[in-house]
Amino acid sequence: MKIGIVTFHRALNYGAVLQACAMRRIFSDHGEVEMVDYWPDYHSSHYSLLDTRFLNKNQSLSSRVRLLKSAIKRIILLPVRLKRNKKFLSFIDSNIVKVSNAPIKLANKIPDYFDVVVYGSDQIWRVYDFDNYPRPDMVYMGAGVLDGTRKIAFAASMGDVNVDTLCDDSVIKALKNFEHINVREQALSESLLKHSGLSSCVVLDPTFLVSxxxxxxxxxxxxxxxxxxxxxxxxxxxxxxxxxxxxxxxxxxxxxxxxxxxxxxxxxxxxxxxxxxxxxxxxxxxxxxxxxxxxxxxxxxxxxxxxxxxxxxxxxxxxxxxxxxxxxxxxxxxxxxxxxxxxxxxxxxxxxxxxxxxxxxxxxxxxxxxxxxxxx
The missing domain is CATH 3.40.50.2000 (Glycogen Phosphorylase B;)
Structure with missing residues (x-):
């Protein structure tokens, strides 16, 4: 069985990389695993060594000033960030995905040769402020990609439950494409049933399933x-x-x-x-x-x-x-x-x-x- 995993696997965050490592390990017991290397620009820019977002003139002056301060801070912290990033990238390269490979930036470039794709764990369903419109990245909801491929969610989370998102027709439609939905928090499971009409099971974070x-x-x-x-x-x-x-x-x-x-x-x-x-x-x-x-x-x-x-x-x-x-x-x-x-x-x-x-x-x-x- 060819198993694809969609998660936050390149984040320079302790919990994110450790759960991604765990996901790869526990699903490797059941088939050939490949991390779906989807990592769009909004993710990579969040963890970039230098921040150039303040150069975007289509933002308000206050936003550009705030981003300029962030850029200056990153420059001051650059030596520490380089050392820390090196450790993270080494761990990711050894345990999750080869960092030398260019990640997939666009959803339509995701390969479709999997028998099943697992979405999770971590806060893959969290809400972002895209162009002042709060919504999740619908790729992590399974929308518009891998049509015809079996999809399951395992230990998926949205962090703080966002009721507006769970009531959204496009989100409900996307989640209905999952054969099984297993989430990490009881509150999310209850909210899915109440606001989306979808049943789910509650499971542990995958790091617990590794010895x-x-x-x-x-x-x-x-x-x-x-x-x-x-x-x-x-x-x-x-x-x-x-x-x-x-x-x-x-x-x-x-x-x-x-x-x-x-x-x-x-x-x-x-x-x-x-x-x-x-x-x-x-x-x-x-x-x-x-x-x-x-x-x-x-x-x-x-x-x-x-x-x-x-x-x-x-x-x-x-x-x-x-x-x-x-x-x-x-x-x-x-x-x-x-x-x-x-x-x-x-x-x-x-x-x-x-x-x-x-x-x-x-x-x-x-x-x-x-x-x-x-x-x-």
């Missing part, structure tokens, strides 16, 4: 980032004053160094040795695996804390917490999602014996749905 030993072996292929010092790790994807307070409080209470990873490089991080500015995907795994405690404002920071059976808390997500809330609810550890530093007082130790039992059941359920979707 923790595989992730550990990957993490052990690089030297330890903090050889001698014990540390708490703060993964700051959505920065906030309260999440910083929580991270500092935990490090102080445990008497350990506080190490920070950001979703993007920051100018402030240039002057702070505790910020792992140039960390790549393997550094991300290694730093989580060897941390005393993890404070995460990111979904995949929580995921890998659980995979490595670490003590952790999730915070600072405000209205973007549904993905984490859905996962923690499955594992009966909802109390790990907190909003204030005061909640740390009632935060006990995670009993991973119980979590492992619940997780094993969810993994088995997700694998069964994967096989059913492929072979039913």
């Amino acid at each position: 923790s030993d595989v992730w550990k072996r990957m993490a052990e292929t690089i030297p330890r980032n903090r050889k001698d010092n014990k540390y708490a790790l703060f993964y700051s994807l959505i920065p906030s004053e309260e999440s910083i307070r929580i991270a500092k409080n935990i490090a102080e209470e445990k008497g350990v160094e506080l190490v920070e990873i950001n979703g993007f490089e920051t100018i402030g991080g240039l002057f702070n040795k505790s910020v792992a500015q140039s960390a790549g995907p393997l550094d991300f795994l290694e730093l989580i695996m060897n941390a005393e405690f993890i404070v995460s404002t990111s979904f995949h920071g929580v995921v890998f804390s659980i995979i490595f059976e670490k003590q952790f808390c999730a915070c600072g997500m405000k209205g973007h917490s549904e993905r984490v809330r859905s996962l923690l609810s499955k594992l009966s550890i909802e109390d790990r999602l907190i909003d204030t530093v005061e909640q740390l007082e009632s935060l006990g130790e995670i009993d991973y014996k119980e979590v492992t039992k619940l997780l094993a059941r969810e993994i088995e359920h997700s694998k069964e749905l994967l096989e059913y979707s492929l072979f039913e």
Whole structure:
């Protein structure tokens, strides 16, 4: 069976590349896998080393000024970005797709020789502001491409559920072309049924379907980032004053160094040795695996804390917490999602014996749905 996978596979984002790596691994057990290398300009420009969007004269003056500031920031951070990008591209090249190959920019160039195409995981159905008109990229919805090819969605997400999108006739029409829809969040599954009239199943993020030993072996292929010092790790994807307070409080209470990873490089991080500015995907795994405690404002920071059976808390997500809330609810550890530093007082130790039992059941359920979707 020739299996194509459509996902966010070239994003210079820890969660994106690790889930893409997982998708390739788990579907390789069922056939010959090829990543559909669709990566349009709006994706590549988001992660480009230099930002030239301010040169576009068809924008308002305020937009051009904002983009000029972004361009200057990227120039200042260029040495760090080069080092970080090199690590990401090496990981992508070894585990996902050859980065030397030119990606597919246009939907009509996507090859149609697959027996089945899997859409997911990650936020492939998220809404973008295209020309001031919020909508998803319909290619990720399966629209207008690969007609006649079997399509299934696995662990697809739209991040924050957008009701207007799910009520859109063109979106509903596109989603009806999927033989099976498996999503990552309970809220999305419920909204699909309520607003689009489409049934779906809820599965785990694919990173859980790869053995923790595989992730550990990957993490052990690089030297330890903090050889001698014990540390708490703060993964700051959505920065906030309260999440910083929580991270500092935990490090102080445990008497350990506080190490920070950001979703993007920051100018402030240039002057702070505790910020792992140039960390790549393997550094991300290694730093989580060897941390005393993890404070995460990111979904995949929580995921890998659980995979490595670490003590952790999730915070600072405000209205973007549904993905984490859905996962923690499955594992009966909802109390790990907190909003204030005061909640740390009632935060006990995670009993991973119980979590492992619940997780094993969810993994088995997700694998069964994967096989059913492929072979039913």
